[in-house]
Amino acid sequence: MVYLATCRENCSIRSISEATGISSGYLEQLMIPLRRAGLVQAERGVQGGYRLAKADITCKEVLAASEGDFEPAPCKNCTRTDACKTHQIWSLLQSAVVDFSSQVTIQELASHLVESEAGGGI
């Protein structure tokens, strides 16, 4: 997603694979939930490929689409939740992670990439 944010045109799986080091086969699999979540768009044809479906995509959206909602502990179906004081710790951890990852956008991460590129960092 960070690589896609640096591209102005559609990106082929091959070019994404070269830039990220992720195998083409695995990228194809990763794209399925990202497309379903409306985060990437795919276009067929000679100029086809993938691109971000919208601006200001957050890390939280990407992680939720790929890995599901962040749950540090399996409290969902636990009957002790109300009385369990450690449950509050997991809720606190969960909201810290969700809040922070909702604030960081893919675009912002991509801008660091461009900066390091400009400085010869790549």
Place this chain on the structure above:
Amino acid sequence: MKISTRGRYGLRLLVDIAEHANEGPIALTVVAKRQDLSEKYLQQVALLLTRGGFLTSVKGSGGGYMLGLSSEEIMIYDVLDLLEGNIAFEEPPGSEENAIERVIRLHFYQKLDQEVKKVFEGLSLCEVTKAQWFTYVI
């Protein structure tokens, strides 16, 4: 990052012992029953927590476990760090880390870890057992 069974049970053990601190040493059989956890597993976790100084064991009849420090001194972050080994999202860079991986590690996972640390900093076992501490945080 998922908190392992060891981390979750270990904290429940500490909370239980802290809440019944006025009853003297507490046998793990009692905690296992109260918390509906396996006693065998609690023994392993208790051993770790004792080594870490968070619990002390009292031998003999009427023996059991007590907090090794006061509940104000036991920091949740330290307990989790001990039980989980490491509670960071950031993973050490591989030998062939590329520019994208580096940016995500430094500007997302590393900062996320700082954020998590900030949230837990100063959170003691004592505050957790008081129960209402979280309502003003969330």
